Amino acid sequence: MATLLALSDYWWGWGDLLFRWLHVIAAIAWIGASFYFIALDNHLEPPRDPRDSDRGIGGEAWEIHGGGFYRVEKFRLAPARLPETLHWFKWEAYTTWLSGFALFIAVYYSHASTMLVDPSVADLRAWQAILISIAGLVVAWLVYDGLCRTFAREEALLALLVFAFVCASAWGASRLFAPRAAYLEVGAMVGTMMVGNVFFVIIPAHWELVRAKEDGREPDPRWNARGKTRSVHNNYLTLPVVFAMLSNHFAFTYGHAHAWLILVALMAIGALVRHYFNLRHRGMNVWPILGVGAAGIVAVALLIRPSSPAVAGPPPPFSQVQAIVLRRCSTCHHGVSAPQGVHLDSAAGIRANAAGIKAMAVDTHAMPLGNATHMTQAERDVLARWLRSLGR
Numbered sequence: 001m002a003t004l005l006a007l008s009d010y011w012w013g014w015g016d017l018l019f020r021w022l023h024v025i026a027a028i029a030w031i032g033a034s035f036y037f038i039a040l041d042n043h044l045e046p047p048r049d050p051r052d053s054d055r056g057i058g059g060e061a062w063e064i065h066g067g068g069f070y071r072v073e074k075f076r077l078a079p080a081r082l083p084e085t086l087h088w089f090k091w092e093a094y095t096t097w098l099s100g101f102a103l104f105i106a107v108y109y110s111h112a113s114t115m116l117v118d119p120s121v122a123d124l125r126a127w128q129a130i131l132i133s134i135a136g137l138v139v140a141w142l143v144y145d146g147l148c149r150t151f152a153r154e155e156a157l158l159a160l161l162v163f164a165f166v167c168a169s170a171w172g173a174s175r176l177f178a179p180r181a182a183y184l185e186v187g188a189m190v191g192t193m194m195v196g197n198v199f200f201v202i203i204p205a206h207w208e209l210v211r212a213k214e215d216g217r218e219p220d221p222r223w224n225a226r227g228k229t230r231s232v233h234n235n236y237l238t239l240p241v242v243f244a245m246l247s248n249h250f251a252f253t254y255g256h257a258h259a260w261l262i263l264v265a266l267m268a269i270g271a272l273v274r275h276y277f278n279l280r281h282r283g284m285n286v287w288p289i290l291g292v293g294a295a296g297i298v299a300v301a302l303l304i305r306p307s308s309p310a311v312a313g314p315p316p317p318f319s320q321v322q323a324i325v326l327r328r329c330s331t332c333h334h335g336v337s338a339p340q341g342v343h344l345d346s347a348a349g350i351r352a353n354a355a356g357i358k359a360m361a362v363d364t365h366a367m368p369l370g371n372a373t374h375m376t377q378a379e380r381d382v383l384a385r386w387l388r389s390l391g392r
C-alpha cells in the first residue's frame with residue numbers, strides 16, 4: 001500500500017510539473033498580449049496622412065523592435081474589406097485558465113484533505129470544500145458580469161463594487177479554506193472573471209464585427225466598445241492575479257491572522273501600479289502613483305512583520321523538540337520527496353532548518369499543511385522557547 005501511495009504521489013507530482021509549466025507559459029502569452037495591446041491603444045496618434053483618415057484609420061503608432069520598424073494602424077470601426085488572414089488572440093486566455101484549473105485539481109483537489117481543508121478554519125469534508133471552490137469560480141463570473149452590465153456607464157462606481165466583491169470573496173475564502181488555498185481560490189475567481197470576459201464578451205464582440213462585414217452590414221460600434229472595455233478590465237486585473245498565484249511561496253502573507261486584508265491590499269497596489277503604466281503609455285508620468293504604491297508596500301510590510309511569541313519558560317531539551325518535529329513534520333519532510341528539499345527527519349536537519357521552522361510553524365501556522373498532523377499550540381510554544389534559546 002505504501003508503494004502504491006508513493007507511486008500515486010509521483011504521478012500527481014508530474015501533473016503538478018506539467019500543468020504548472022503550461023500554465024506559466026500560457027499566462028506569459030496572455031499577459032504579454034494584454035500589456036501590448038493596451039499600450040498600443042494608448043500610444044496611438046491621429047494619422048498624419050489625411051488619406052488614412054478617409055479610409056477609416058482612427059490612429060497609428062510607429063514602433064521599433066527586433067531590428068525593424070513597424071507602422072501599426074487601428075481602424076475606427078472596421079476596414080472596408082476584411083483581409084484574407086485575420087489573427088485572433090484567445091487561446092492564450094483559454095489555455096491559461098484550463099491549465100490553471102488542471103493544476104488546481106492536481107495539487108489542491110486531489111489532496112483536498114490537507115491542501116484545501118484546515119479543520120482549525122472550517123469543519124468541511126474534502127468533497128464539500130471542492131464543490132464550494134468550484135461554485136466560487138462560477139459565482140465570481142456571474143456577480144462580476146452582472147455588475148458590469150448594471151453599472152456599465154458608471155466606471156468609478158463599477159470599479160468600487162468589483163473591488164468590494166473581491167474583498168468579500170477574500171474574507172469568505174479565509175473562513176472556508178486553508179490559508180494558502182484561500183489566496184489561490186481568490187486568484188482563481190478573478191482569473192475566471194478575466195477568461196469569462198474573453199469567452200463571453202470579447203470574442204463574441206469580435207465575431208459580431210466580422211459577421212457584419214461578411215454580410216455587407218455596417219458594424220455596430222457598441223461591439224467595439226464592449227470588447228475594449230472588458231480588455232481594459234482584464235489589464236487591470238492581471239497584476240492582482242499574478243500576486244495571488246505567486247503567494248503560496250510567501251507564508252508571512254497567507255499565514256497571517258489577517259491574511260485576507262493583506263491579500264486585498266496587495267491586489268489593490270498591483271492594480272494601482274498597472275494604472276501608472278497605462279497612464280504613462282498615454283504620455284503622462286504620474287510619479288505620485290508609484291509613490292503611493294511603494295508606501296503601501298512598506299506599510300503592509302511593517303504592519304505584518306513577525307514578532308516572536310512571548311512564551312514564558314525555560315528552553316526545552318532538544319530531545320523534546322525533536323520528538324515534536326518527528327511526530328508532526330517529518331511525515332512529509334523526509335527522503336527524496338521532501339518538500340523544497342527540507343529534511344526534518346534528523347537532528348542535523350532540524351537544527352539546519354530552524355529558521356524555516358520559526359517562519360512556518362511558529363510565526364505563522366502555515367505548517368503542517370492544513371495542520372493534518374494536529375500540531376497543538378502547546379507544541380508550537382515548545383518550539384518557540386527552543387528557537388528563543390538559539391537567538392531566533
